[in-house]
Structure formats: structure tokens, C-alpha cells
Amino acid sequence: MKKQIFLQNMFSERKNSDIDKLVNDALKAEPDYFLPDNFADMVAEKVAEKFAWQQYVLEFLIYFGVVIGLAAVVVAMQFIFFGAQWQNWLHFITENIFVIAGISLLTVFVLFTDKVLLKYFLYRSAHSKELI
Amino acid sequence: MNDKDLVQQVLNGNKNAFRFLVANHQRLVIHIVGRIIQNKEDIEDICQEVFIKVFRKIKHFRGDSRLSTWIARIAYNTSISHIRKYQKDEQSYDENPAIVAGHTNGEPNHKSLERKEAKQFLLEKIEQLPVHYRTVLTLYHLEEFSYKEIEEITEMPEGTIKSYLSRARKILKEKLEKVVENEKTNIFTEYV
Numbered sequence: 001m002k003k004q005i006f007l008q009n010m011f012s013e014r015k016n017s018d019i020d021k022l023v024n025d026a027l028k029a030e031p032d033y034f035l036p037d038n039f040a041d042m043v044a045e046k047v048a049e050k051f052a053w054q055q056y057v058l059e060f061l062i063y064f065g066v067v068i069g070l071a072a073v074v075v076a077m078q079f080i081f082f083g084a085q086w087q088n089w090l091h092f093i094t095e096n097i098f099v100i101a102g103i104s105l106l107t108v109f110v111l112f113t114d115k116v117l118l119k120y121f122l123y124r125s126a127h128s129k130e131l132i
Numbered sequence: 133m134n135d136k137d138l139v140q141q142v143l144n145g146n147k148n149a150f151r152f153l154v155a156n157h158q159r160l161v162i163h164i165v166g167r168i169i170q171n172k173e174d175i176e177d178i179c180q181e182v183f184i185k186v187f188r189k190i191k192h193f194r195g196d197s198r199l200s201t202w203i204a205r206i207a208y209n210t211s212i213s214h215i216r217k218y219q220k221d222e223q224s225y226d227e228n229p230a231i232v233a234g235h236t237n238g239e240p241n242h243k244s245l246e247r248k249e250a251k252q253f254l255l256e257k258i259e260q261l262p263v264h265y266r267t268v269l270t271l272y273h274l275e276e277f278s279y280k281e282i283e284e285i286t287e288m289p290e291g292t293i294k295s296y297l298s299r300a301r302k303i304l305k306e307k308l309e310k311v312v313e314n315e316k317t318n319i320f321t322e323y324v
Contacts, residue, residue: 019312023304026254027273033166033175035158043180044151047187051145 052123053116060115064108135199142190153199154183160200160275161207167270168211168263178214182207197284201277205285208267215263250308257307258300265300268293 036042078084093100133141133152141149158179165178185206193202258266264286271277271285272293279290286293 019305019308022250022308023254023301024273026251026258026304027269027301029251029255030274031163031166031255031259031270033162033172035162035176035179039158039176039179040151040155043154043183044147046180047150047184048147050184051187 049124053120056116056119060112063111063115067107067111136195139190139193139195139199142187150187153186157200157203158183160204163270163274164204164207164267165211167259167266168208169214170259174214174218178210179207182210185210197281200275201281201284204271204275204277204281208285212263250311253311254304254308257304261300261303264288265296265303268296269300272297 079086138149138153142153161179161182162175165182166172166175169175169178182203186203189206193199258269261269267286268282268288271282272279277285279293282288282293283290288296
């Protein structure tokens with residue numbers, strides 16, 4: 001009787017440790033998910049493209065800020081040192097609003113094209129040649 | 133190259149350094165994302181999203197923890213946000229009482245359960261556990277993070293993590309024992 005209980009306990013302990021071993025193995029087993037072999041290259045390219053775009057936009061904004069800043073300094077100097085009258089300026093602006101708006105838009109467009117679009121497309125075309 | 137040097141290289145705009153970072157951590161990220169998301173079609177996109185976030189936020193990496201812990205945290209948060217957004221109805225996001233109690237169906241009907249099948253059976257059961265259980269199991273057993281690191285990644289208290297781990301293990305054991313009892317298989321004597 002004692003022997004039977006001993007054997008039962010032994011079998012139960014062994015079964016328990018085997019189940020533990022199986023559970024441990026399953027928990028450490030690699031799940032069945034895969035990424036493509038070129039995943040790292042793909043992500044690095046995507047990020048580099050985003051990074052380049054952000055850099056170009058930042059550069060454009062810096063240039064734009066500098067141009068606006070310079071214009072503001074010139075206007076301020078006109079008022080402070082040369083006694084310019086704001087009514088005259090307002091009159092001039094309202095009379096030539098379309099010309100002023102057109103020139104401003106054209107300047108911004110040229111600056112944007114030069115600093116962002118052109119660089120970005122050059123980057124992309126260089127990159128697509130690299131891939132070929 | 134240590135974590136700080138690698139981060140510095142990435143911050144300097146070195147594309148190869150970032151490629152190296154992705155290659156070194158993609159296994160970790162896919163394990164976390166895969167275990168949480170489960171929809172195989174979404175996994176690759178979310179892994180990409182994780183690494184793009186890593187790139188954007190890398191300037192905030194202070195080096196207080198390992199880089200892998202920091203990346204794992206981003207992967208965890210991105211995956212949880214994804215299932216909150218797109219899988220609101222997924223039962224296993226919260227603790228499904230039936231799953232936690234181990235009363236779900238789906239045990240195999242095989243006459244005898246072979247060793248490999250037992251492992252596969254357990255892997256399937258892991259996938260059916262509630263999301264927080266799967267996450268801590270993956271981080272602890274597969275990625276071998278410490279409790280402290282898992283706490284950092286998931287923001288769960290250490291006690292909760294320990295409880296999830298032990299309950300998940302208990303559920304898996306019970307499921308396997310149930311199958312063993314039902315099928316009267318002798319795989320375990322062969323397994324050793």
C-alpha cells in the first residue's frame with residue numbers, strides 16, 4: 001500500500017514537473033510572426049525620407065522667417081528714422097493690393113520650390129537611382 | 133557600440149545607425165506587437181509605426197533605462213492604442229472571465245497529444261489569453277525583462293505583473309492537465 005502511494009506521488013510529481021517543462025518551453029518558444037527580410041532597410045529609407053522632408057521644411061521656414069524679419073526691420077527703420085506716414089503706406093497697399101499679394105505669393109512659391117520641393121525631388125530621384 | 137553611442141549616431145542623421153537599431157530590435161518589437169495585435173495583416177504596419185515613433189522621439193531618450201526597454205514601451209503603447217482604436221469589440225482585450233477561469237472550449241480532439249502538438253496547443257492557448265497576460269508573459273519569458281523593466285514598459289505595478297504571470301501559467305497548466313486527463317496520453321513520460 002505504502003509502495004503504491006509512493007509510486008502515485010512520484011508519478012504525479014514527475015507529471016507536474018513535465019507539465020512545467022512543457023509550459024516553460026512554450027513560453028520561451030518563438031511566436032509565429034515574421035517581418036520581411038528587408039524590413040530594417042525599408043524602415044530606414046522611410047525614416048530618412050521623412051527626416052529629409054522635415055529638414056527641408058525647417059530650412060524653408062528659417063529662410064522665410066529671415067526674409068520677414070529683414071522686411072520688418074526695413075519698415076521699422078522707415079518709420080523711426082525717415083518719418084514715414086502709415087496712412088500713405090496704407091493708401092499705397094490698398095491701391096496695389098493685387099500686385100503686392102501676387103509678388104509675395106510668387107516669392108514664397110519660389111523660395112518653397114527652391115528650398116523644399118526641388119531638394120526633395122532631387123533626393124527622391126537620387127534614391128530611386130540608388131535602388132536601381 | 134553601446135546604446136548612447138547608437139542614439140547619438142541616429143541623432144546625427146546616420147541612416148546606417150538607424151538601420152542597425154531597427155535590425156537589432158525588430159525581433160523584440162514584433163514579439164510585443166504580434167502578441168498584442170494578433171491580426172497578422174496589421175503587424176508589419178504597426179512595427180513600422182513603432183520605429184518611426186522611435187526615430188521621432190529618440191532625442192528624448194535620456195539613457196535612464198536600456199534602449200530596448202524604451203523601445204518596448206513605445207511598441208506596447210502603440211499596440212494598445214491600436215487595439216483600443218480598432219478592436220474595441222475584441223473580447224480578449226480585457227480580462228475575459230471565461231478565458232481567465234479556463235472554461236473555454238477548443239481543446240484538441242486528438243486521440244493522443246504528441247509533444248510538438250502539446251507545445252503548439254500551449255502556444256494557441258497563450259494567444260487566447262487576455263492581452264495583459266500575453267504581454268507580461270512575452271516580456272518576462274520571451275524577452276527576459278525584469279519585473280522592474282516590465283513595470284516601466286507597461287506601467288503596471290509589480291504585484292499585478294507577478295499576479296498575471298502566475299495566473300497565466302496556472303491557466304496554461306490547467307488546460308494542459310485537462311487535456312492530459314481527458315486524452316489519457318503518456319506524452320509526459322516520453323517528453324523527459
